[in-house]
Structure formats: structure tokens, C-alpha cells
Amino acid sequence: MGRDNRQEEAIDAILKDAYREIEPADSWAALRGRIGRTINGAKLPSVSAVQLEQRIAFWRRAALASAACLLVTAGLLVYTLGLMQGGRLTAPINEGLFSQAQLVQLKDAFSNVRELFEQQSTWIMLGSGNNAEIGLDPAGAAPNAGDIVVVRLAVNFEKQDAAPSFFDVVTFPSQRADFQLPLADSPPIRVSLRPLLKDDAIAVEINAQADGRAKSENTTPVDDEAFTSLVRLPCDGDWVTINGIAQSVSSI
């Protein structure tokens, strides 16, 4: 090792010693206490405090949104109960047509849900037994500016001597809604539905799946005054038919 290197090492060691021996005038503990008090007593809003305020604001908004969601749900519930009392959910299929009041209620509910999610691609499904689903079309199809489409589905088991179950789906034309139709005595039916609006005529593209395997896919023009059979598929040892009517409603 050269003389210069030894000298360099000696200087480095001296420097390190001199540095290591630096201590506050009182003590490390006292200095640590002063730093802690400075941080804890900081009067200026720190970034963390601002973040905390932002989080509080976020949760406040979330709470408001939840409250709005509850209101919407309550509204939907009232709507369902009203329909039950009005006889639709237990009525024979041809009596389950839309009333103007129902269309208005559905349009308002849809409008509230859209505001809640701040999304253009929202859909809602409201069914018998207080079942409701709210979702977004992952493809985010561009909504038609003026119209929404209300599709009423009537689910009917051929062997059962029971009234059909009804489900209302509200969405924009060409926008897909994926949901389940919960049924009283059989497994739910998975449905993927897309209403197509052309020259004031509505066709419904529907993909229905029962028992996790039986599957049927159709695109059928539908009327607003008489139910049209959309799909028929085996389900739980029976045959189930999904009928539909649809109506476009101005969203404005």
C-alpha cells in the first residue's frame, strides 16, 4: 500500500471520527423531542392532512351516493309493491302490458341510477320478488341521445300452472345488459339482452342460459302491445319460455 493511500485512509478515519462525535448541545433525546413536537405541532396543513380531508370528502360523497342508492332502491321497491298490488306480477301474461305510470317510474329510476354512477352505460333490471340489478355495459356502447328502451320479460314454465314472472329492463338502445332472472322454484336464468332500435321498431337480441348449460340465442322483433316469444329452453325438467314486449321512451 502506497504512502498516499495510507495517508488518505488516515484522513478518512479522522474525518469519520470527528463526524461521529458530533452531538447536540444538550442531548440526542432532547433534540428528538424537539423534532417530534415540531411535527406534531405543525400548524400549516400538511400534505397528509390535505389528503385526509380529501378522503373525508370522498367518503362524504360516497355516503351521499349510498343514501341516494337507498332512495332509488326504496323507490324501486315501492314500484314493485305497487305493481304487485296492481296485479301485474301475478296477472296472466297478456294483462302485463305497460301502463304510462309504470314507464314514467322506470324512466325516473333509470335517470337516478345514471346520475348516481355518472355513467352513460348504466342499465337496471327490476323483477318480481323485489329483485333488482344495476349494472354497466362493459363495452360502454354510445347511448342514443334521446331514447331509452324498456323491455318487459315474462317468464313462463310450460308444465307449471303458475302465473308468469315479470322483469323490466331499462337500458339504452344497442346497450347490453347482463343479469339473472331469479325464479321461485327453479335455478335462475342468466340473460344477456340488447335492445336494437331501428325506425321506431324494436328488436331484442337475447342470450339466455338455464341450468348452466342449456343456451338459446335469438334476435326477435317485439311489439309494445302483445308479448312475443323470445326464447324457449329446457330448465329444471321443464320448458321455459321468455316472452317480451318493449317500448322506447324519451329519456329527456
Next chain:
Amino acid sequence: MDDLPLVEASRTGDRGAFGSLIDRYYQSVYRLAYQYTGSHHDADDVCQEAFLRAFDAIESLRDGARFKGWIFTIASNLVRERAKKMQFEKKLAVKGSGVGAVGPSANADCEPLRKLSAQERTSVVRLKVREMPEDIRLVAILILMEGLSQKDAAAVLSCSEATVCRRLEAARAWLSARLRSLI
């Protein structure tokens, strides 16, 4: 445990986590500040101010694992600001009195370091480092005294490693010339 989880917890407002970061680095920050300024009062202020600024701006630290370098950067900026202010005040004082500023008395460095007491030797070395030209002083403190790598020092000082390397050589030469006869 590295700094990253503590920094992330601090970002959520966890003062305890930030307290752990203080525990890790406050002595180093104090030493850096004292070595640069030569004043316990200034070092104390710089230390508190550095951690307060870090606490307020921890959200802006992109790489939480770099907290050590970051707190040194804050402290380095603070000591340089303070030094500039002191130089300005010193100039004003000189103009006002017409008398040259009295340099730090360092008669002790007339004797070889080994003949000095440990305390005297330490004082002389610190004084010599403090007398170094501005541009090489921080490099000497960060690398030769604090023990940072050249790469880390370059990050702290926001300059290239080549610049740090050049300044380090200059710092070694400067110190060697002044301390050689004392070893």
C-alpha cells in the same frame, strides 16, 4: 425493514411511521447540518425544519425507498440557504465596521494532530472541513464523513456522478494538503 413501508404509512397520515423515519435519520441530518454550519443552534433549526418539510411533502416523494437521500437533499438545501444568508450578513457587518471578519481561531492546527487531545483534534478537523470551498464541502461531508456512495451523493446534490467524483478528488487534495502535516 426498509424505508418504503414507513414512507407509505406516513403518506396515509401515520405519524408513528414518520416518527420511525425520524429515529433513523435525525442524527445524521443533525451531524450534516452541524458540520456544515458549525453552530448547534443552526443545526437544531435545520434538523427540525428538514423533517417538517419532509412530513409536509412526503406525498411528492415518488420513490419511497429513497427517503434517506431525499432527507439529505432537503437538509443540504437548508444548510446552503443558511450559509448564503450568513455570508450576506457577514458582508454587511464587515461593511459596517470596516474591520475584517475574524476567522475562526485555529491555532491548534499548528501542531500535529497526534499531539493534540482527542477533543482538540476533532475540533480542528471539523473546522478544516468547514473552511473548504463551498462546492466541495458537501461532497466531503456526504461521502467522506457520512459515508454515502458517490452515486447517492450525486442524487442528493442533483448532479452527475462524474461531477461528484471530480469534487471528491478536489476535496481529498484540499484536505490532504491541510491535514497531512498534522498526521
